[in-house]
Amino acid sequence: MFSRDKWNEILESLTSNVFRTVLTAFGVFWGIFILVILLAAGTGLENGIKRGFAGIATNSMFMWSQTASKPYDGLPKGRRYNFDLSDVEALKANVNGLEYVSPRNQLGGFGGANNVTKGLKTGAFDVYGDYPDVINQEPMDIVEGRFLNMNDINVNRKVAVIGEGVVDALYDKDEEALGSYIKINGVNFMVIGVYKKKSGMGRDIEEAQKQIYVPFTSFSQAFNYGDRVSWMAVTADDNHSITQLKSQVFDIIKKRHRIHPEDDRAIGNFDLYEQFKKIQGLFLALNLVAYFVGILVLLSGVIGISNIMLIVVKERTKEIGIRRALGASPWNIRGQVLLESVFLTIISGMAGIVFATSILAIVNFFLSNMEDNSEVMFVNPSVNLFVVVVAMTILIISGLLAGFIPAQNAVKVKPVDALRTE
Amino acid sequence: MIEIKDLHKSYKVGKNSLHVLKGINFSVKEGELVSIMGSSGSGKSTLLNILGILDEADQGTYHLDGVPIKNLNEKIAANYRNKFLGFIFQSFNLINYKSAIDNVALPLIYQGMGRKDRMERSMAYLEKVGLADWAKHKPNELSGGQKQRVAIARALASDPKVLLADELTGALDTKTSYEIMDLIQGINDEGKTILVVTHEEDIAHMTKRIVNLKDGIIIDDSMNEQVKAIQNV
Ligand SMILES: Nc1ncnc2c1ncn2[C@@H]1O[C@H](COP(=O)(O)OP(=O)(O)O)[C@@H](O)[C@H]1O
């Protein structure tokens, strides 16, 4: 089927009208180009958004206490309650499949008043009392010093890890942050580390640099929180999804705080995993749209090829008549038309793929050469081998489809009539 | 070699039907050189096309080398054309984007012959018609006589049982016509069965038997004292 003679025949007939061949090829070229670019743009956007989640334990949820919305066990509705440290232990002990349960207390935030001072400078920052595990759930780069450790927790060290945004606000240009003291709500903490976050966790990346982490225990002590826990970040391990484990977690909390088993409003929560899934669903939809649009454009290219092949077949009616007089079987004739159309489709499609990937390479080159590309939504827009294989399959099938009717036309005419045409 | 009985053929022209062949009985033995004579529109080409399995008769029987030719599907018809028949046309019918040798090789491609054999064989036939030096030339670089020689080489390439030529000198001047007929006579002398359709007396007289067709029937079928074309060149 792929003998040298066949190729020669195809090349001969395609090069016999180069201009027309090129114009015809352009339709498919364009279609596959758009398909690849759209898919790559989808991937780029997806990579961009995923970078927003980079390193974050997406299999996590955050929960906080609200007020009981149903009376239960002799307690009235509207009752306030708080999580406490024993809840953390209870969850760790009783729920199978949890990787981290990190309690957290928090000061400031959401446009609160100035709460941190250093010398004459002041600022309003989120201050978190955290366990060291939090760095696994909310990854950050420690650019100076170190992060909190269990020792800090155990001996209630008044130490703080601050973001680069905090450094910018509170320190002079060449001033050394490590080892200095900042006052949080009037209590002195020593700076032991500076972090930089790559992800805003769904919030402004700028804001994410303006946070202060102190040991959970010294936070509670310094600000009189006792055993209280304002919220918890709960992460499931790789074999479980937090969305599935959620109700178990809530049931334990409800039991421990005498909350009605059906009181769903007593515990507030934000399921990161669920959000993540939603975004993934969005990208699936985006990909479908890309395929849909790309294939439609490709289809118009295919119709173009089909059209031209019809004309070619018509023009070559006489030649086909001659070939049949010389002993070409219907499948010889059909095969040539089909092969020609598949060949044309694949060549123009490949050109489209090559052109599209070159453009992507250039875009990637500029993206990766940008000083600070953290604000760019696009990351590495690219197509994988799978997409290329899919595109090639689509091309071969479309080439066959494009050639089918013309091929049928080519053998429909009786040889004697074909020979008579001029 | 060719055996036809009571052959009828009509064409539909609008609502009417045009009865072109009205019962032809005719046979050709191996090695004959026969001309079918008749004025324009007498049905010569129609008959030749049926003999060439390019068209089908409405009625009657046709045996080619003992094989009944009836209701063949296109695949078998193509195979028979390839194996049994060689065509020579008035307008040469070469493929214009192929070189002379590639044109000659075409029937061999459909036989599935390998490239090397095919090229050797095509070259041998081009030599036979005196065009070895023109093998790489495209048809538009050849004169009419040369084109017809290529066509003859092509018709011979698959070593068919019968050569069918429709007005093969119709597009050529007299001198070239006689040169072509000389070639045809030579090929016949080597034993090939050849059927020539013509409306020209002088060409017909260069064959060994003249069949006269008029209004769809054979009015005369007689042996002829063959005039050697070479004498007129
Ligand atoms: N495909 C066709 N449809 C209708 N009429 C045809 C067709 N082919 C030939 N004819 C008619 O049949 C008659 C015989 O044609 P043809 O066999 O070509 O004659 P010749 O070759 O002897 O000149 C002519 O009148 C011609 O017009």
Ligand SMILES: [Mg+2]
């Ligand atoms: Mg005729």
